Amino acid sequence: MNKLLIIARDSDQYRQQIEMAALPFLEIVQSASxxxxxxxxxPTGIRALLPELxxxxxxxxxxxxxxxxxxxxxxxxxxxxxxxxxxxxLMSEFVFGYLLMHERRxxxxxxxxxxxxxxxxRTGTLRGKTIGLLGVGSIGAHLAGSAKxxxxxxxxxxxxxxxxxxxDRYYHGAxxxxxxxxxxxxxxxxxxxxQTRKIVDARLLAALPPxxxxxxVGRGTALDxxxxxxxxxxxxxxxxxxxxxxxxxxxxxxxxxxxxNLFITSHTAAPSFPQDIVKVFIENYRLFSSGKxxxxxxxxxxxx
Amino acid sequence: MNKLLIIARDSDQYRQQIEMAALPFLEIVQSASxxxxxxxxxPTGIRALLPELxxxxxxxxxxxxxxxxxxxxxxxxxxxxxxxxxxxxLMSEFVFGYLLMHERRxxxxxxxxxxxxxxxxRTGTLRGKTIGLLGVGSIGAHLAGSAKxxxxxxxxxxxxxxxxxxxDRYYHGAxxxxxxxxxxxxxxxxxxxxQTRKIVDARLLAALPPxxxxxxVGRGTALDxxxxxxxxxxxxxxxxxxxxxxxxxxxxxxxxxxxxNLFITSHTAAPSFPQDIVKVFIENYRLFSSGKxxxxxxxxxxxx
Numbered sequence: 001m002n003k004l005l006i007i008a009r010d011s012d013q014y015r016q017q018i019e020m021a022a023l024p025f026l027e028i029v030q031s032a033s034x035x036x037x038x039x040x041x042x043p044t045g046i047r048a049l050l051p052e053l054x055x056x057x058x059x060x061x062x063x064x065x066x067x068x069x070x071x072x073x074x075x076x077x078x079x080x081x082x083x084x085x086x087x088x089x090l091m092s093e094f095v096f097g098y099l100l101m102h103e104r105r106x107x108x109x110x111x112x113x114x115x116x117x118x119x120x121x122r123t124g125t126l127r128g129k130t131i132g133l134l135g136v137g138s139i140g141a142h143l144a145g146s147a148k149x150x151x152x153x154x155x156x157x158x159x160x161x162x163x164x165x166x167x168d169r170y171y172h173g174a175x176x177x178x179x180x181x182x183x184x185x186x187x188x189x190x191x192x193x194x195q196t197r198k199i200v201d202a203r204l205l206a207a208l209p210p211x212x213x214x215x216x217v218g219r220g221t222a223l224d225x226x227x228x229x230x231x232x233x234x235x236x237x238x239x240x241x242x243x244x245x246x247x248x249x250x251x252x253x254x255x256x257x258x259x260x261n262l263f264i265t266s267h268t269a270a271p272s273f274p275q276d277i278v279k280v281f282i283e284n285y286r287l288f289s290s291g292k293x294x295x296x297x298x299x300x301x302x303x304x
Numbered sequence: 305m306n307k308l309l310i311i312a313r314d315s316d317q318y319r320q321q322i323e324m325a326a327l328p329f330l331e332i333v334q335s336a337s338x339x340x341x342x343x344x345x346x347p348t349g350i351r352a353l354l355p356e357l358x359x360x361x362x363x364x365x366x367x368x369x370x371x372x373x374x375x376x377x378x379x380x381x382x383x384x385x386x387x388x389x390x391x392x393x394l395m396s397e398f399v400f401g402y403l404l405m406h407e408r409r410x411x412x413x414x415x416x417x418x419x420x421x422x423x424x425x426r427t428g429t430l431r432g433k434t435i436g437l438l439g440v441g442s443i444g445a446h447l448a449g450s451a452k453x454x455x456x457x458x459x460x461x462x463x464x465x466x467x468x469x470x471x472d473r474y475y476h477g478a479x480x481x482x483x484x485x486x487x488x489x490x491x492x493x494x495x496x497x498x499q500t501r502k503i504v505d506a507r508l509l510a511a512l513p514p515x516x517x518x519x520x521v522g523r524g525t526a527l528d529x530x531x532x533x534x535x536x537x538x539x540x541x542x543x544x545x546x547x548x549x550x551x552x553x554x555x556x557x558x559x560x561x562x563x564x565n566l567f568i569t570s571h572t573a574a575p576s577f578p579q580d581i582v583k584v585f586i587e588n589y590r591l592f593s594s595g596k597x598x599x600x601x602x603x604x605x606x607x608x
Contacts, residue, residue: 089429089431089454089455090429090431092454093404093407093408093429093430093431093454094408094427096400096404097401097404097405097407097408097410098410100397100398100400100401100404100405101401101404101405101410103397103401104397104398104401106401106402106405106410106567107414109567109568109569109570109572110411110567112570113561113567113568116556116561118552118553118554118570119570119572120553120570120571120572121572122572122575123398123572123575125393125394125397125577126397127393127394127397145453146453149449149450149453150393150396150397151393248422249422249424250422252420257417257420263410263413263414263417264413264417265413266413266416266422266423266424267424268413268423268424268425268426268427271426271427273429
């Protein structure tokens with residue numbers, strides 16, 4: 001039997017849904033032990049238990065981000081897979097929810113309504129505008145599809161890949177400034193690696209036009225936070241929506257809480273719904289059982 | 305020469321863009337006269353000028369709604385075409401902007417932020433929810449496509465047509481109650497006709513589940529307004545977004561201004577952008593010049 005330990009805030013739902021799948025040779029256990037070979041759960045909780053799992057063979061993370069398990073001081077003698085391919089739709093809802101709120105003046109109209117004012121100010125439209133994606137993996141590709149659905153032009157900045165057919169124009173390497181110029185929207189979806197740290201800095205923000213919107217759904221480390229405060233407070237950027245931060249939860253005294261035209265969404269853009277993650281786990285368990293390579297295996301060195 | 309009169313708040317833009325198209329035998333004139341045969345503009349303004357246009361042959365409206373020209377006391381000795389096929393994308397931005405605001409708790413998260421609170425409440429998702437379209441013409445079909453993009457199930461209520469392949473299930477005639485049961489979202493996109501008046505009444509609202517959202521982008525006459533106030537104030541409906549009203553602008557003392565969970569958007573959902581309408585006009589002018597049937601001709605009796 002393969003003994004599986006589940007470490008997640010929705011443990012009961014995960015257990016129930018996995019049991020319903022009646023996977024062969026799988027037994028779900030309640031606590032860490034010398035016999036546990038498989039773990040499904042949240043990287044933070046798993047990190048704490050690593051020393052108690054000597055037989056560990058495979059960890060399926062319920063999140064896309066697995067930073068807590070990448071610390072070089074930790075063991076790497078197991079296969080780590082993350083959750084991928086399930087967050088694209090949720091990220092699109094998030095990004096386009098905020099973009100449409102902005103274009104369609106939802107908050108301004110609400111203010112007018114509170115004042116009993118018939119506000120016939122014409123709205124903007126996403127159609128014809130240009131969105132730039134910092135990183136075009138599976139989430140970026142989904143955002144590109146949504147942008148196309150709304151009639152936008154899509155630019156993508158990647159290390160070298162040009163695999164998404166919905167990206168109208170790709171930029172790489174030193175072309176970061178050229179990529180930013182002329183964007184109406186910049187969305188960061190890059191993972192946290194040494195190359196992506198503070199990639200959104202004062203220089204990149206200055207290259208964006210003043211009417212641009214910046215959205216960060218990648219990692220907080222990708223952003224130079226003081227540079228963003230400065231750009232927003234001096235109207236060199238119209239709006240920012242931040243789901244991720246260098247330090248989470250955001251510290252009580254952080255200037256972001258009161259920065260002009262900045263929206264804080266507390267790392268809620270793409271929640272892990274058990275029904276989505278269980279599908280990833282089941283597919284991977286089948287591959288594991290038959291000795292095949294697993295989907296979404298994380299390279300400990302590369303960081304994603 | 306065909307003399308064209310333009311009556312619109314963006315007259316200069318219309319004139320400029322039509323002149324750039326250099327249409328043969330077309331002359332744009334500045335005022336109504338005995339020689340004007342063609343008019344492009346807003347139905348309200350055109351209505352006032354009808355007696356001064358004895359040679360009128362064709363009116364291209366810049367709006368979808370042409371009620372001001374349908375009054376039985378007015379002449380009907382000309383071809384009336386409305387603007388169609390250009391509002392679908394704008395309507396999708398509007399409808400999905402408000403739906404995403406609701407699902408993703410944008411206003412609640414903003415409140416939390418103002419209180420300096422890290423709000424990690426999980427969001428909802430549109431995926432897997434069911435949207436019902438009251439009316440599936442070109443706008444309804446576009447909304448159906450957007451709903452599918454976001455992973456929703458689409459139900460449609462029409463008189464008899466079943467032409468949109470993105471609608472998962474159609475309802476007709478007496479099936480209105482069955483159509484409403486189980487919807488998470490109801491969107492009215494019906495034109496104003498004798499059959500659609502007060503179609504959204506207390507009974508239909510009662511058939512919707514209490515978590516449902518109602519959006520009216522069709523015509524204000526389709527809604528029994530007091531019934532909606534009652535449903536919202538007693539939490540039998542979660543949210544309503546109204547772009548259109550029985551009387552516009554909405555009167556200062558109307559209860560809607562202060563109804564719980566109701567958003568007023570002052571007939572701004574799908575503005576007529578000159579670049580869109582000019583395309584419709586040019587295509588129709590070519591058909592007109594060659595003696596062919598025009599696109600989007602309105603049936604004065606039927607009302608659309």
